Amino acid sequence: MTQTKISTDLYSGDRRIEQTCPNCGHSHLSTFYEVKQVPVHSCLMMPNEAEALNFPCGDVLLAFCDRCGFITNLKFDSKWSAYAPNYEDQQSFSPTFNKFAIQLADRLIEKYDLHNKNILEIGCSKGDFLILLCERGNNRGVGIDPSVVPGRVQSEAADRITFIQDYYQEKHAEYVGDFICCRHTLEHIQPTSEFIKIVRRSIGDRTDIPVFFEIPDTVRVLKELAFEDIYYEHCSYFTPGSLARLFRNSGFEVTDLYRDYGDQYLMIEALPIAESKSEKVHPFEESLEELTQQVQYFASHIQEKLDIWRDRLSQLQAENKKVVVWGSGSKCVAFLTTLDTLDKIQYVVDINPHRHGKFIPGVGKSIVSPEFLKDYQPDAIVVMNAIYCNEIQEMLDRMGVRAELMAL
Template sequence: MQCRLCESDRLTSVLDLGATPPCESFLEPAALELPETTYPLHLRLCESCLLLQIPALITPAETFTEYAYFSSFSDSWVRHAERFVETAAARLGLGTESFVVEVASNDGYLLRHAVARGIPCLGIEPSVNVGAAARAVGVPTETTFLHEESAAAIRAEHGPADLVVANNVYAHIPDLRGFTRALRELLSDDGWLSIEVHHALNLVRLGQFDTIYHEHFQYYTLHSAQRALAVGGLTVVDVELLDTHGGSLRLWARPDAVARPAERVEQVLELERAAGLHTPDGYTDLAGRAASVRQELLRFLLRCREDGKRVVGYGAPGKGNTLLNYCGIRPDLLEYTVDRNPYKHGRYTPGTRIPIHPPERIDADRPDVVLVLPWNLEPEITAQLRHVGDWGGELIYPLPVLHRGALETKVNR
């Protein structure tokens, strides 16, 4: 294995999560009688450029041609996108004469707010089913993967973009160098690029191992993201620390010739240096933190089973499947889970084969415990499930440490 950014062969093991199926390969009932393909899930660090990465064992085409994730099913995520469009429009002066391109635009959750403001825009979305959903709500969308050739064709047809948005996609690209050059190809010479990625600072410091899965090929600090963007002639000029996905970076980058980095760039770099993440030694504790999360969660679930408590799940996110497989949680410990996305109803989680139902199933069954798998959406989900306390039920969040959600209970047990 060579580093996909700098091609060094100096890669060291950080966390081995065993072998699991791809996290979005939800099973139809008929597939339960068939073998299931698994792939190693082993996080490594390049000692030369400090990029965290896993081997590219699956291709984007295998994952994204038809995709199970629709961004608009998270109310908080849609609000987050709306706020971004508002602030970007004000910061960059975007209007009816501007042009915005979003890469991996999903179901139009973000660009629909640009459409509402009359800002010309285009989504680039490889998933046929998800891109169709975006067009259905009035978001112009090209169904294609972004690479250097498609970027050149899009620029030739539509012109250069004043703003390119690439939220939660920069981790999903095995051809990191080519993709970065494609982002630059889309952008005007005085344009802006905005990227959101999970911050590896939180992954390492808080043991957020469930953000590791096969369609996430790399994991960024600001330090490693700067090195990656430099491949395309792009410089990070500003950075924001966000609370999304358990802690993310919003990177603002511009072509080198017009880049003027703000003070916040150095401030975040210093935060990473203080955490030890600018040397290989800073990554050594992640495996122990992941093991502690697993042991604590399994002890809790085993106590629930001994006490005769009924435990079900809420959500079927990709990160939840890493958690379930690494911990070895199956229907004997988690009877079923529910999800707001109808695409997943009647299917089963990959590897652990836990059935997925509509959310109404929780109200009908009134379980003792609801384990929330998308723990990063705690405020939103606690509000949605506040009524679980009416029958004395508990909400349990597994990360960053196992804890109960704040419910106002009417029944005490």
């Protein structure tokens, strides 16, 4: 059974502990949020219910560094970082996400003149974004990711792209070309300072190679009490300030820092510098005082949010309503396991065809296609990401499904 513990006092004696911050090396961290026994992976697809229900679990214990603003899961164990081809996180089946990805690719191509260039993507997943950059800028690319499936995404640029099924290491420095991008990977790495310094050493003495990183924004998680965005495999949580400090301390100068995709994603652009550390602060960074207040707000109010959703799902169950979740990824796993309400959801819907018929780790629910709802006709659909509500409503209208959308 999942258990949640919250501390509202970051500096109480039992919450401030001696623990080295993996982002800046500070010797003390303050714990503030704990969830026990959650799946160690959210996107590894299971072939049957039994394997899904017997999936390994671990604990989440979030701790905050008051020197750099970094938040990390102290209970994270890297032995579970077994990313493989059955790790299914491809988002390109959503028109909403595709529009965002195309606009982002075009903007980076224009800003950095990425035409007939060599591009390296660290943590490329199934290669969708790297393919966009290579197709739309006539570039050549190398994508490195242990979960990559060469040939999954068909492209006219296929002969200009090499995929390597591996974790990024210094031995891959030979693939550093004219531009480095890394999207939704850094949050899966706990020794963040060590990793960014590996990237910097890979670049060497070339100070003209831009790097672009994209990760979830933790300020939104704290302000919106978005517990569904806290899960085991995300061991590192960044705000604009903590991300910028990491890059400045690792031999980069931050050239741009901003949010996108409904303010859910945090983007950083940087250039390597000859010095070991940059002193240039970006105006988008929040102060440590501001961030401390946001962490305390989360710790003080998150229980109310959890209670609201538990009560809402219990009420629907009491009324014999048919309830499904839309979105079978990490948010879904965190939502259902944190609330410990697996019995109140009948099915989980996803637009990604590679997930259909598979089972969710730790949850045991079968993933169905949107077309399943034509016959099932649910009463309520809990949408894991509000940014997709319009897209989902259009699909429901076309299928003749009349259900209440309830977005997190």
